[in-house]
Structures are given as structure tokens and as C-alpha cells.
Amino acid sequence: MxxxxxxxxxxxxxxxxxxxxxxxxMLGDRRxxxxxxxxxxxxxxxxxxxxxxxxxxxxxxxxxxxxxxxxxxxxxxxxxxxxxxxxxxxxxxxxxxxxxxxxxxxxxxIGEEYLGDLDAAEAELLRRLHGVEGALVERKRFAIAIHTRRVVPDRKASVGDAVRDVAAAFPNLRVTGGKEIHELRPNVPxxxxxxxxxxxxxxxxxxxxxxxxxxxxxxxxxxxxxxxxxxxxxxxxxxxxxxxxxxxxxxxxxxxxxxxxxxxxxxxxxxxxx
Missing domain, CATH: 3.40.50.1000 (HAD superfamily/HAD-like)
Known part of the structure; x- marks a missing residue:
């Protein structure tokens, strides 16, 4: 971003x-x-x-x-x-x-050409986060969401580190975030x-x-x-x-x-x- x-x-x-x-x-007569x-x-x-x-x-x-x-x-x-x-x-x-x-x-x-990268990144995230209790890797068609709401506080940072490490291996993807979530999406504007x-x-x-x-x-x-x-x-x-x-x-x-x-x-x- x-x-x-x-x-x-x-x-x-x-x-x-x-x-x-x-x-x-403010809306006035506009629809x-x-x-x-x-x-x-x-x-x-x-x-x-x-x-x-x-x-x-x-x-x-x-x-x-x-x-x-x-x-x-x-x-x-x-x-x-x-x-x-x-x-x-x-x-x-x-x-x-x-x-x-x-x-x-x-x-x-948008971004169908990046589906292969998302598939590979998903497999790597599942491998990296397999032992982290509460971490949820959710695959969407055009993104991967990694939910941390159920991860104990002292493991949340390590989940973020794993996501960034995986993203670094896939330059066609980028990391975004939100409330208790990391995401990988196609690296397009x-x-x-x-x-x-x-x-x-x-x-x-x-x-x-x-x-x-x-x-x-x-x-x-x-x-x-x-x-x-x-x-x-x-x-x-x-x-x-x-x-x-x-x-x-x-x-x-x-x-x-x-x-x-x-x-x-x-x-x-x-x-x-x-």
C-alpha cells in the first residue's frame, strides 16, 4: 500500500x-x-x-x-x-x-493470473502455522486471510512474522491487514x-x-x-x-x-x- x-x-x-x-x-435531492x-x-x-x-x-x-x-x-x-x-x-x-x-x-x-501464487502461498502458510493454536487460514478465491482473534496474545506477533515471510517469497502478492487479521492479495493497484x-x-x-x-x-x-x-x-x-x-x-x-x-x-x- x-x-x-x-x-x-x-x-x-x-x-x-x-x-x-x-x-x-446534505443529501438534498440527490439519490x-x-x-x-x-x-x-x-x-x-x-x-x-x-x-x-x-x-x-x-x-x-x-x-x-x-x-x-x-x-x-x-x-x-x-x-x-x-x-x-x-x-x-x-x-x-x-x-x-x-x-x-x-x-x-x-x-x-481482477487478478486471475495470480491464483497460482495464492495456491502456493496458502500451502506454505498452512505448513508454517499448523502448530499455532487458534490461527485460522481462510482461502478466498482472490485472497488468503489469516485470522488471529483466537490466538493467544504472545503468539500473535509470530503469526504476523510468518505471514510476512511467506509474502516475501511471493512478490506477486502483498500483505494487508485489519482487526485481528492479516491478508495476502494480488500485488496490483x-x-x-x-x-x-x-x-x-x-x-x-x-x-x-x-x-x-x-x-x-x-x-x-x-x-x-x-x-x-x-x-x-x-x-x-x-x-x-x-x-x-x-x-x-x-x-x-x-x-x-x-x-x-x-x-x-x-x-x-x-x-x-x-
Missing amino acids: TDQPSPASTEGKPSALVRFDAFAA PAVFLDYDGTLTPIVERPDLAILNDSVRAVIRRLAGLCPVAVVSGRDLEDVARHVGIDDLIYAGSHGFDIRGPGLRTQ WDKGKAVLSLLDTLGLAGPETLPLYLGDDETDEDAFRALAARGEGRGVGIRVMDPPAPSAAGWSLKAPAEAGAFLDRLAVWLAEG
């Missing part, structure tokens, strides 16, 4: 839920295009990815919202995995941080931010009549916050889901997935009322 300017803290940034009237005033992360945004962070189950009421809100404006789910999860967890047909899904995109009449895959900008162009949503909103909670979501901020003031909105405050390029905040669900519900009601 290239060096980025230090983002401002979420400290003091307005809550998109508490100050929804101000948020709606939102809503981009949603999954883990930590729509569902709480849990010890194992398979335990992050979307609440039925939040699913219903997303389905209702998708009938009122464009909605896409942009996740680090494998595309088929996040689509199965969300369980709403005809949404746009961008898995593996945007390397794998599917939607009605839409199919894009592509991330959630570039995926969102690409979707805006592909779907005809890049014009001034649309305001893209991105909700996310993690370091990988900062790529999307920065990409929207770079479009210029008032042309993209980032909402960071996190408590306590942390450095972020997002302009608005929410404290937890429960608040994210309540915000999306409020947005759907506001859009339905015209």
Missing part, C-alpha cells in the same frame, strides 16, 4: 444517525448509492467468520433500501460467501476487497476504493445527481473513504462504524453495527417519503 496522508480522527465527527436530519439535508461492508458494519466482529450472521431485520432493511436506491455489498469475504450470508438476490456483491464483482448483468474479476469508483462508472452513477455513501469499519474500508473523499467535497460520503473513535478519512460516524442498521432503516424511510 502506498503511503497515505494521516487521516483525521473520528473524534468529533457527526453521527449519521443522531444527526440524521443534517445528513439528509444515494449505498456501499456496505459486511463484518463489523452489518454484523458484529466475532471469533470465526462463519459465526457472523446477519440479523433478519437488517436484511429486511437492506432489501427495502435496494428497492429505493442502488445498493452494493463490498467485503473482504469471498464473493460467494458474502452473497450467501447477506442472502438478497439481485444485489451487487464485490468480494475479496473488490477483486471479484457480480451483479445483474455484471461480472468482473486495486482495492475497495477502486472497486467502488469502477462500479460508479459502470452503473452510470458517477454524475452529480448521485451521492455515493460507503459504510465500513476497518482499515481496508479506508481505501473507499479516501477514494470518495478524493472525488471532491460533497461528491462522496464515508461513514466509519467504530467505537471508540479511531483515525479515519470518513466524514461521518456510527458507533456499532446496531447503529448502522438503524441508520439504513432511517434512510429507507426518508427515501420512501420522498
Whole structure:
């Protein structure tokens, strides 16, 4: 990842839920295009990815919202995995941080030429981490996630060292990270931010009549916050889901997935009322 300017803290940034009237005033007569992360945004962070189950009421809100404006789910999860967890047909899904995109009449895959490197790196990581209790190596089509939430504290650093050692042997891959996770991805200039900008162009949503909103909670979501901020003031909105405050390029905040669900519900009601 290239060096980025230090983002401002979420400290003091307005809550998109508490100050929804101000948020709606900013939106004005523009139609939102809503981009949603999954883990930590729509569902709480849990010890194992398979335990992050979307609440039925939040699913219903997303389905209702998708009938009122464009909605896409942009996740680090494998595309088929996040689509199965969300369980709403005809949404746009961008898995593996945007390397794998599917939607009605839409199919894009970035980095297929790196699948062999990912296969070899996965085998080496499984060998290196076999004896580390709690370490979970999760293969996605276009990435490898190494989860450390269940690793005892004094072994977490050694897991990170092993990931970096393996990455050094595969220059076509790069290391990224997040909350209790290391990842290996194809070493190409592509991330959630570039995926969102690409979707805006592909779907005809890049014009001034649309305001893209991105909700996310993690370091990988900062790529999307920065990409929207770079479009210029008032042309993209980032909402960071996190408590306590942390450095972020997002302009608005929410404290937890429960608040994210309540915000999306409020947005759907506001859009339905015209």
C-alpha cells in the first residue's frame, strides 16, 4: 500500500444517525448509492467468520433500501460467501476487497493470473502455522486471510512474522491487514476504493445527481473513504462504524453495527417519503 496522508480522527465527527436530519439535508435531492461492508458494519466482529450472521431485520432493511436506491455489498469475504450470508438476490456483491464483482448483468474479476501464487502461498502458510493454536487460514478465491482473534496474545506477533515471510517469497502478492487479521492479495493497484469508483462508472452513477455513501469499519474500508473523499467535497460520503473513535478519512460516524442498521432503516424511510 502506498503511503497515505494521516487521516483525521473520528473524534468529533457527526453521527449519521443522531444527526440524521443534517445528513439528509446534505443529501438534498440527490439519490444515494449505498456501499456496505459486511463484518463489523452489518454484523458484529466475532471469533470465526462463519459465526457472523446477519440479523433478519437488517436484511429486511437492506432489501427495502435496494428497492429505493442502488445498493452494493463490498467485503473482504469471498464473493460467494458474502452473497450467501447477506442472502438478497439481485444485489451487487464485490468480494475479496473488490477483486471479484457480480451483479445483474455484471461480472468482473481482477487478478486471475495470480491464483497460482495464492495456491502456493496458502500451502506454505498452512505448513508454517499448523502448530499455532487458534490461527485460522481462510482461502478466498482472490485472497488468503489469516485470522488471529483466537490466538493467544504472545503468539500473535509470530503469526504476523510468518505471514510476512511467506509474502516475501511471493512478490506477486502483498500483505494487508485489519482487526485481528492479516491478508495476502494480488500485488496490483486495486482495492475497495477502486472497486467502488469502477462500479460508479459502470452503473452510470458517477454524475452529480448521485451521492455515493460507503459504510465500513476497518482499515481496508479506508481505501473507499479516501477514494470518495478524493472525488471532491460533497461528491462522496464515508461513514466509519467504530467505537471508540479511531483515525479515519470518513466524514461521518456510527458507533456499532446496531447503529448502522438503524441508520439504513432511517434512510429507507426518508427515501420512501420522498
